[in-house]
């Protein structure tokens with residue numbers, strides 16, 4: 001992932017003229033946080049609650065967050081750049097290994113780590129695996145009991161005690177991202193861990209995720225809706241091309257874009273699932289994804305989806321690189 005370079009950070013306001021505010025308070029803080037936790041722990045939902053607007057793709061299905069997506073919390077006194085990582089998990093395939101490498105790299109570079117532990121589930125081997133990983137990092141870790149709205153006070157108290165015994169944390173905060181409880185408390189705790197720094201991003205910018213990745217996520221989320229549990233690991237989405245159609249200068253309508261997207265599956269049987277009978281399912285996927293893409297780009301979109309079989313793409317380093325991993 002690309003953080004601003006040292007040059008960009010130290011060159012001062014002139015280098016970023018027109019981008020960031022020309023002056024900032026002496027005690028301004030800015031830095032990076034990343035969210036870790038096992039699949040379904042509530043990382044994406046918490047990212048959205050902190051940022052206050054939908055930026056990451058959420059889903060009831062585990063491990064939909066393949067790509068690192070950032071949101072930015074802007075306050076008068078600082079900027080917190082959130083990195084939403086894929087679930088840290090035991091590697092089973094090369095893809096799993098790549099994801100874990102990516103996560104570890106991210107953990108070492110941020111100023112504070114947010115470890116999400118859902119209150120409605122017992123602490124399990126997956127959480128302990130992550131806790132051990134975090135124990136080897138020097139970055140401070142704030143443990144968060146997520147989904148606090150789903151459990152009783154007694155259960156929450158028990159959960160907080162278990163979290164306390166799991167490792168050594170800079171802080172422990174119970175939060176409900178859905179109800180909005182304690183999100184402000186967590187924000188304060190995270191800001192306190194950031195270094196004094198000039199602003200890193202222009203005001204109001206929520207995410208710098210390349211549009212292509214956001215588009216691929218929207219298509220992927222639509223394509224996974226309502227299909228078998230095995231498919232999440234077997235589906236990769238790549239935006240091949242975006243072309244704007246020529247139009248008259250005085251045309252008051254939003255621009256019209258042709259968006260070409262490939263969906264890669266591992267087996268012909270999976271291709272049949274994605275396409276559906278007579279192509280009906282793929283048309284649905286296209287309709288749903290198109291709405292999100294139009295909202296994202298502020299344009300009219302013609303979405304062209306192709307499903308391709310790429311055998312064992314999860315194990316093929318060359319193909320992984322082509323698919324953006």
Ligand SMILES: Nc1nc2c(ncn2[C@@H]2O[C@H](COP(=O)(O)OP(=O)(O)OP(=O)(O)O)[C@@H](O)[C@H]2O)c(=O)[nH]1
Pocket residue numbers: 037038039040041042043044045046057058059060061062063064065086087146147148149150175176177178179
């Ligand atoms: N009731 C309640 N549900 C929540 C809360 N936070 C998340 N959820 C739900 O839990 C599920 C998983 O949330 P996500 O935010 O997608 O979890 P994640 O950790 O990003 O999941 P992966 O992308 O699979 O790693 C979704 O159905 C959310 O709606 C919360 O504070 N309260």
